[in-house]
Amino acid sequence: MKAAVLKGIENLDYCDFPAPVPGKNDMVIKIRACSVCGTDVKTYRHGHRFIRYPRILGHELAGEVAETGSGVKSFSAGDRVQVAAAIPCGKCFSCVKNIETMCENLQVVSCHYHGGFAEYMLVPEFFISSGCVNKIPENLSWEEAALAEPLACVINGLERSSFREGESILIIGSGPMGCFHSQMSVQMGAEKVFICDTDVERLRTAGFTKASAYINPCTENAEQVIRESNSGRLADHVMVVSGSAAPGIRPLELVAPRGTVNLFGGYKEDQLEGSPEMIQHGERRLVGSYGSSPGHNRQALSALSLGKINGKDYISRRFPLSGIMEAIYSTEKRQGLKNMILF
Template sequence: MKSITIQQPEKLVIEERPVPQPLPGEVRIRVSSAGICGSDIHIYRGHNPFAKYPRVIGHEFFGHIDAVGEGVEPSRIGERVVGDPVVSCGQCYPCLVGRPNVCTELQVIGVHRDGGFSEFITLPARNAHVVPHNISDNEATMVEPFTIAANICSQMNPGPLDIAMIYGAGPMGLTSIQALRGVYHVKEIIVVDRIDERLAMAKANGADRVINNTRLDLRAELERLGIRPTLIIDAACHPAILPEAIALASPAARIGIMGFSSDPCVLNQQAITSKELAIYSSRLNSNRFPMVIDWMTQKKINPEKLITHQFNYMQVVDAMEIFEKDQKQCCKVLLTF
């Protein structure tokens, strides 16, 4: 089989590998399509501290089960499935309280173990989620990105009284917009970014108001508009954002952080406590695949709006370059196998 492998930082190859055999409790998926994520680029560039090389990347993938290991029902062969990249032990404290995404023995497919940028992949059977036939192949490939939004929203509990503000109109921000609009029905969604074309994508995905904060003071602009956000999502993850979000938030607001920066930031404890703010962090997803598949089945979200490019997997270098460099026109890029 052909696999896209990062042999070491900045060295990507498409190489021939043996077709893997599923172990007991596993299934094998014949991959049909896979999505490129920013974390794939980080591994390629050597900026992911968790990755071990060589590594087959890719954690957003869809295909069909074509083989099963011992203990898995043979009737699963042929199922249309998406793969949850979170592989957990099931025994540690985080797993026992329903947070396998921060398992003490966590393995992430495409980071700690080989991923879905390959013609075949094996993974635990419980990680392969059936996709109904009313969800297209392209939409199915987008399930994993929407689980990131589902995870943070499930923690923050948005509702119709909320005025939501999202920093960043990249894929994480756009999936969050769709979830807040189509699932949680918040009162208003404001999106802040520095690229006008990305802000146009935000409007197309359901934002009510967009703000380019390249040259304006965001606090002064929100005061002018009479807006005090009750729910803020940081989907850009620059260290300057969290202190600003704390200052801008309404009393009793919730702030969610969707990623991480290793750079420090200085927080004002009084600003947090005086308004009794709640701050949530979110990593990957904690069993959110069934939730997102249900959203798609009910047409509460529209994943196709985020897909801007598709390439054959043999063109992966071109695909990754467009994803990395064309922030004005590119959102989600899918590879077909």
């Protein structure tokens, strides 16, 4: 089969690769769509703490069951499926406590197992038994279903922040994950949604999410803008999707007392300076979020299927697998929202 194989840092080869063969309780899916994630770019440039080479990247994927082992009863050839990216063991302390994102034996698609930048992908037995393979609702296209994985991470993030109806949120970073956060919090009944980014083009692109205000911290005072349209208060939540979207901004200084700052994506060290006092004196919380659980993936598919999020709004460019490098460079340059590899 054809695959985009990462053979080492900055060594991605579009080449022939042995097609997977399912064992008795495994299956093989034919990949139909796989979107490019910032993590794919990072892994291409710098590697990943879990990765073993050679590895096929791509973890935001949807495909069609091509072949099942004789022991697979819950799926059959032709089924349209979405596969979660982080596979919990179901047995460790965290899994038993239902904290699957913190599974001690977490297996990650595109790090421990081959991912979706290939014609076919192996779906081992424990992906199925852990509930990581979801049937795609009929009204969703392949590419819309592929967006369930990144959206699932956003659902986890809002859950980790304990975001509630009627609250306000500042989202730092207006790329696809920032836009998902904006739309999901609107869907969850946010009182006010603010998006902040120094990239004016990106900020403009995020306009479709219907946030209350779009803030460019280079030309505007974020605190002032938030207070002015939020009855004088700061935001109840700050979601740091991309710290580099707002250099110099300290999230804990923009969150209201008893509010929550969530380190969802990359942040800059200096953005957390002065944190202990802000946390203690303002009873603020600093939390993190990491990936998503199988349940979050199901919730995301449902949100897409119900039209709470229109996946089509997120797809900027489509590429064949042979165009993988162009898709990665385009993602790295932050052009548009999601770049999709279609098969």
